Amino acid sequence: MTSSADPCRRPGLVPLEQALKQILGGIVPLPDDEWVPVHDAGGRILACDLQAPMPLPAFTNAAMDGYAVRAQDRGRLKIIGTAWAGKAFPGRVEAGTCVRIFTGAPLPEGADAVVMQEQVVREGDTVSLSAPVRPGENVRRAGEDLERGAVLLPEGKRLQAADLGLLAAAGVSQVPVRLRPRVGFFSSGDELRPLTETLQPGQIYDSNRYALKGLLRELPVVACDLGAQPDDLERLGACLRLAAEHTDVLISTGGASVGEADLLRQALILAGGEIHLWRLALKPGKPLIFGRVGRAWYFGLPGNPVSVHVTFQQLVRPAIWRLTGGRPYRPLRLQVPCTQPLRKEPGRLEFQRGRLHYDSDGKLVVTALSGQGSHQLAALCRANCYIVLPADSRGVSAGETVTVEPFTTDLFDD
Numbered sequence: 001m002t003s004s005a006d007p008c009r010r011p012g013l014v015p016l017e018q019a020l021k022q023i024l025g026g027i028v029p030l031p032d033d034e035w036v037p038v039h040d041a042g043g044r045i046l047a048c049d050l051q052a053p054m055p056l057p058a059f060t061n062a063a064m065d066g067y068a069v070r071a072q073d074r075g076r077l078k079i080i081g082t083a084w085a086g087k088a089f090p091g092r093v094e095a096g097t098c099v100r101i102f103t104g105a106p107l108p109e110g111a112d113a114v115v116m117q118e119q120v121v122r123e124g125d126t127v128s129l130s131a132p133v134r135p136g137e138n139v140r141r142a143g144e145d146l147e148r149g150a151v152l153l154p155e156g157k158r159l160q161a162a163d164l165g166l167l168a169a170a171g172v173s174q175v176p177v178r179l180r181p182r183v184g185f186f187s188s189g190d191e192l193r194p195l196t197e198t199l200q201p202g203q204i205y206d207s208n209r210y211a212l213k214g215l216l217r218e219l220p221v222v223a224c225d226l227g228a229q230p231d232d233l234e235r236l237g238a239c240l241r242l243a244a245e246h247t248d249v250l251i252s253t254g255g256a257s258v259g260e261a262d263l264l265r266q267a268l269i270l271a272g273g274e275i276h277l278w279r280l281a282l283k284p285g286k287p288l289i290f291g292r293v294g295r296a297w298y299f300g301l302p303g304n305p306v307s308v309h310v311t312f313q314q315l316v317r318p319a320i321w322r323l324t325g326g327r328p329y330r331p332l333r334l335q336v337p338c339t340q341p342l343r344k345e346p347g348r349l350e351f352q353r354g355r356l357h358y359d360s361d362g363k364l365v366v367t368a369l370s371g372q373g374s375h376q377l378a379a380l381c382r383a384n385c386y387i388v389l390p391a392d393s394r395g396v397s398a399g400e401t402v403t404v405e406p407f408t409t410d411l412f413d414d
């Protein structure tokens with residue numbers, strides 16, 4: 001069945017998958033890079049493959065405190081010296097001898113194994129081995145983690161804690177990383193007030209900008225808060241036009257829907273921009289606008305706070321990620337039984353807020369939270385996952401398996 005003939009498909013609403021394909025299809029990664037010290041490189045995207053300038057471990061060494069021996073030797077061995085981490089034993093282990101050794105110390109010449117000290121009987125300057133020794137036992141071979149010249153870290157990797165450790169372990173002090181896209185964001189709506197003001201009847205605090213700032217903090221971008229704009233076409237148009245000169249991505253919230261005060265589509269045109277997409281078969285997030293203004297990609301997110309989260313995570317984040325040159329990723333999705341029946345109107349792909357938890361048998365299950373309105377931020381804060389219900393679904397019965405997308409900042413490479 002073609003999608004246009006699908007009776008569950010809402011006419012005029014673009015499926016999320018199609019929208020994402022269209023958005024990502026047009027975006028090419030920003031080409032420029034810069035060198036940064038490793039201690040500033042956390043979260044940045046590596047601009048090219050890096051090769052290991054040395055093997056890791058750099059030299060063969062002991063994995064345990066004990067005695068460096070020749071595995072073929074048996075019986076009582078004479079201790080001829082000590083190998084410390086940072087201070088090698090200068091001699092050689094010959095037949096019938098061994099060297100006292102500590103974890104991380106270079107394995108002395110002649111030795112091919114380390115026996116843990118708990119497994120020997122020491123008497124004066126001798127030890128006796130109580131069991132046969134395997135060659136290579138408790139030995140960390142030079143290059144066993146990475147050979148010199150092997151790929152240390154690949155292009156497009158987001159540098160995380162372990163990566164920074166690996167770079168330092170290999171003696172790399174500066175790394176080439178992609179330039180961070182500049183992302184401007186503003187909220188729109190006459191009802192919005194800053195946190196410094198007392199609310200008059202009908203007014204609300206501008207929460208979306210705070211949430212957006214938090215969402216952007218998880219990405220390697222330079223985020224620029226452009227404040228709150230009133231429902232005024234001229235001012236919105238001017239804001240978009242000016243901001244587009246200085247940003248790679250421009251995000252607004254509110255004014256994306258069909259009411260008379262929903263001015264962002266008109267403002268985009270007034271600013272010389274163009275609309276590529278409007279209205280998705282997505283709940284929450286239906287009124288999303290995607291387009292271009294100047295050199296900036298534009299996302300007009302709906303005003304409802306939960307819709308902001310869902311559209312940012314499902315569309316804006318992958319788009320920004322592509323601009324950063326990061327490796328492609330897919331969100332982690334799990335199949336998990338749902339503890340209760342769920343109802344849903346067919347027509348839009350739905351992201352319900354849920355909690356993954358263990359049931360009394362220790363099995364992972366999910367429960368949808370009460371408060372599924374797209375204004376209900378408190379329920380979003382209690383959630384630890386989305387329950388993803390397909391567009392054509394009419395819901396599920398208790399115990400049925402559903403697709404769950406856990407909240408995580410981890411990205412999973414394809």
Ligand SMILES: Nc1nc2c(c(=O)[nH]1)N[C@H]1C(S)=C(S)[C@@H](COP(=O)(O)OP(=O)(O)OC[C@H]3O[C@@H](n4cnc5c(N)ncnc54)[C@H](O)[C@@H]3O)O[C@H]1N2
Pocket residue numbers: 187188189191192204205206207208209253254255256257258259262284285286287301302303304305307374375
């Ligand atoms: N007749 C129709 N009405 C609506 C439709 C529709 O298809 N037909 N769609 C609904 C859906 S779905 C959504 S989502 C909203 C989104 O509309 P807008 O993008 O135009 O957003 P606003 O109307 O400006 O605001 C919606 C809601 O969110 C509050 N808001 C806005 N900005 C902020 C902010 N910065 N911080 C906190 N809260 C904010 C605003 O006060 C409204 O309550 O439209 C439905 N309507």
Ligand code: MOO
Pocket residue numbers: 282283284285286287302304307374
């Ligand atoms: O799409 Mo709206 O975001 O359902 O409330």
